[in-house]
Amino acid sequence: MTEPLSVLFLCTANSARSIIAEAVLNAEGRGRFRAFSAGARPAGRVNPLAIATLAEAGYPVAGLDSKSWDRFAGPGAPRMDAIITVCDQAAGELCPIWPGHPVTAHWGLPDPAAVTGAEAERRAAFAATLAALRRRIGALVSTPGLSADPARLRARLAAIGQAEG
Numbered sequence: 001m002t003e004p005l006s007v008l009f010l011c012t013a014n015s016a017r018s019i020i021a022e023a024v025l026n027a028e029g030r031g032r033f034r035a036f037s038a039g040a041r042p043a044g045r046v047n048p049l050a051i052a053t054l055a056e057a058g059y060p061v062a063g064l065d066s067k068s069w070d071r072f073a074g075p076g077a078p079r080m081d082a083i084i085t086v087c088d089q090a091a092g093e094l095c096p097i098w099p100g101h102p103v104t105a106h107w108g109l110p111d112p113a114a115v116t117g118a119e120a121e122r123r124a125a126f127a128a129t130l131a132a133l134r135r136r137i138g139a140l141v142s143t144p145g146l147s148a149d150p151a152r153l154r155a156r157l158a159a160i161g162q163a164e165g
Contacts, residue, residue, distance in 0.1 A: 004029070004032055004033050004034045005032065005033050005082065005146070005153070006033075006034045006035075006078055006079060006080045006081050006082075007033055007034070007035050007036070007081065007082045007083075007084060008035075008036045008037070008038060008069075008072055008080045008082070008084070008102075009022055009025075009035065009037040009038075009083075009084050009085075009086055010037070010039065010040070010069060010083060010084070010085045011037070011039055011085070011087040012039055012041055012087055013039050013041060013043040013066065014038050014039025014042045014043065014066045014067060014068075015039070015042070015043040015045065015046055015047045015050065015066050016046075016047045016049075016050045016112055016113045016126070016129065017086040017109055017111065017129055017133070018037035018038070018039065018086050018087075019037050019046050019047075019054075019064050020050055020053070020054060020126075020129060020130055020133050021035065021107075021133050021137065022037035022064065023035075023054050023059045023064060024054075024059060024130070024133050024134055024137050025140075025141075026060075027059050028134075028138065029137075029141055030141060032146075033140075033141065034078075036078065036080075038067050038068060038069035038070075038072055039066065039067070039068065039069060040068075040069060042068050044066050045066055046064050046065060047112075047113050049112070049122055050112075050113075050126060051064065052123075052126075053123070053126040053127060053129075054130070057130060072098070073098060073099070075099075077099060079099065079100050079102075080098060080099075080100065080102040081102055081153065082102050082103045082105065082153055083098060083102050083103070083104045083105075084104070084105045084106070084107050084157065085104075085105075085106045085107070085108070086108065086109055086133075087108060087109065087111060103150050103153045103157060105154070105157035105158055105160075106161055107133075107136055107157075107160065107161040108161075109132055109133070110129070112125035112126040112128070112129045136160050136163070139160045140157070140160055
């Protein structure tokens with residue numbers, strides 16, 4: 001068996017979108033992927049509605065935490081094959097130099113944590129984010145023979161990011 005592809009999902013606060021992506025890819029990746037998440041300016045806590053949305057959909061939530069991308073940029077950090085930004089702010093951030101020069105991609109999604117109003121509206125925003133990430137991650141994990149070949153991985157991630165979320 002080959003080593004799983006390691007994917008780091010980035011978002012500014014690392015409290016919702018990137019956390020959801022990490023949990024979904026780890027569950028759906030069928031051992032072919034290993035997902036992580038981090039933020040440029042981490043909130044320090046995972047949004048409770050992100051946890052609730054994941055748990056209600058049957059995804060494991062133990063161990064999910066909001067953390068800085070510095071954890072993945074220094075010596076001793078896990079090797080990354082791909083880094084995917086999931087929010088517009090992180091796409092424009094000045095990113096660290098990642099060890100190994102992994103493939104980068106952008107899968108921008110609206111911030112469900114920015115939705116205000118009734119709880120039902122906020123929950124619907126988180127459910128929509130989960131659904132969009134499940135579709136994108138489903139497209140990734142269903143790609144046969146995907147490997148750490150940078151050109152192929154870059155093309156596949158870009159195509160997924162350009163498809164409707």
